[in-house]
Amino acid sequence: MRNNNLNIAKRIKNDEFYTRLEDIEMELKFYSRHFANKIVLCNCDNPYESNFYRYFVQHFNQLRLKKLITTCYSDSNTCAYKLQIQEVRINKDGLNDITDIHELIKNDKNTLSILNGDGSFDSPECFELLQEADIVVTNPPFSLLRKYVAMLMKSQKLFLIIASQNLITYKEVFPYIRTNQMWIGYNKVHSFVQPPSNSLKIFGNICWFTNMDIQKRHENLVLTNKYNSEDYPKYDNYDAISVKATNRIPMDYMEIMGVPITFLEKYNPDQFEIVGNEYELNIPSGRTYLNGKRQYSRIFIRRI
Ligand SMILES: C[S@@+](CC[C@H](N)C(=O)[O-])C[C@H]1O[C@@H](n2cnc3c(N)ncnc32)[C@H](O)[C@@H]1O
Numbered sequence: 001m002r003n004n005n006l007n008i009a010k011r012i013k014n015d016e017f018y019t020r021l022e023d024i025e026m027e028l029k030f031y032s033r034h035f036a037n038k039i040v041l042c043n044c045d046n047p048y049e050s051n052f053y054r055y056f057v058q059h060f061n062q063l064r065l066k067k068l069i070t071t072c073y074s075d076s077n078t079c080a081y082k083l084q085i086q087e088v089r090i091n092k093d094g095l096n097d098i099t100d101i102h103e104l105i106k107n108d109k110n111t112l113s114i115l116n117g118d119g120s121f122d123s124p125e126c127f128e129l130l131q132e133a134d135i136v137v138t139n140p141p142f143s144l145l146r147k148y149v150a151m152l153m154k155s156q157k158l159f160l161i162i163a164s165q166n167l168i169t170y171k172e173v174f175p176y177i178r179t180n181q182m183w184i185g186y187n188k189v190h191s192f193v194q195p196p197s198n199s200l201k202i203f204g205n206i207c208w209f210t211n212m213d214i215q216k217r218h219e220n221l222v223l224t225n226k227y228n229s230e231d232y233p234k235y236d237n238y239d240a241i242s243v244k245a246t247n248r249i250p251m252d253y254m255e256i257m258g259v260p261i262t263f264l265e266k267y268n269p270d271q272f273e274i275v276g277n278e279y280e281l282n283i284p285s286g287r288t289y290l291n292g293k294r295q296y297s298r299i300f301i302r303r304i
Helices: 002-015 021-028 051-058 124-132 142-155 165-169 174-178 262-265
Strands: 039-042 067-071 079-087 111-114 135-138 158-164 183-188 191-193 199-204 206-210 257-260 272-277 300-302
Touching: 002 142, 021 051, 021 183, 039 051, 039 124, 051 067, 051 079, 067 124, 124 142, 135 142, 142 158, 158 165, 165 174, 165 206, 165 262, 174 272, 183 262, 257 262, 262 300
Parallel strands: 039 067, 039 135, 135 158
Antiparallel strands: 067 079, 079 111, 158 206, 183 206, 191 199, 257 300, 272 300
């Protein structure tokens, strides 16, 4: 029991990182065209704390949102509730904060209500809200990422979420990347706000994942290098050449190439096909070797 509590406490501690408004603004500006007349769900967001909530209320009219639903988990030091916003009136005097929940719910079109359960994204009532929504946007709990992504993909909703780049390597997630059902957004997220002191906690490899179309996905990677067998040797245990950096992909090689995972930041599905990863291609010992040396995890691609 005690251990269990400790585990829960640890999980909660590891999950309480809040996304900065600047990071949300920097990414969301590339997706504006997707939001008109849509219902947005932020299902890991306490509106009293979440900058996702703040962003969508501030941009409610500009994005022409139909509705914003925010649900919060009871572990966020408060009870679980949902806030539904259908109208944001612009103050003529401009004096009040338009994200002030107390002010917003004076309007009958907006409601704040207590949830029956704990507000977990997979609880029946939150699942129902997911069905109602068109687009899910949030930074989900790090400790429940697998479960969260599985539910999201099953729902077939549009989404934009923050997650560790390691997500790419999860064997149940990579097929979504390979088959173009999920891709990487524009920016890295380098830091989060950590309560109670609201200090900034720095992270190394966090980025945005989405299934909404973005311009970046249609831009060709400019290739300048030419293939030669010295600079691009074949792996010992897999029939593909090794390309050490994405910007060194040869312009004239049409067979399979192993590239760093960061290739996905530049991936245009009209330019390249993703063939698989070590796991999917049954590469012995789960890694490629080059002159007897074990290589980092790679993605195997081919020019189209
Ligand atoms: C990484 S934080 C991000 C919070 C907020 N989305 C943001 O970006 O600022 C993840 C949040 O999910 C909440 N959470 C943990 N378990 C949850 C669950 N099962 N369902 C919904 N939210 C959960 C945590 O309390 C935490 O506030």
